[in-house]
Amino acid sequence: MVSAVRMNYITVSILLVVLLLLVESCVHNGVTYQPGEEYQESPCKTCECGHDGWPICFSRSCGQPSCGPFQTPVVKAGDCCASCP
Numbered sequence: 357m358v359s360a361v362r363m364n365y366i367t368v369s370i371l372l373v374v375l376l377l378l379v380e381s382c383v384h385n386g387v388t389y390q391p392g393e394e395y396q397e398s399p400c401k402t403c404e405c406g407h408d409g410w411p412i413c414f415s416r417s418c419g420q421p422s423c424g425p426f427q428t429p430v431v432k433a434g435d436c437c438a439s440c441p
Contacts, residue, residue: 380409400436
């Protein structure tokens, strides 16, 4: 017969495994993120891995810079917002 202490240990172990299976991770560009972890999806978009395995993303909005005459704002590689040349 299995003792009550051993039975409780087995029950708790099973519950922990079930809980770990319920918390899902997120995968972006081949990298796995745990719930609550943040990552940059793009220069303008930051995401956080949700507890359901789906990302929650926020996009940064940019204002239009006031450049001098004959200057056109440009977005440089790796930047989110346009700036004056």
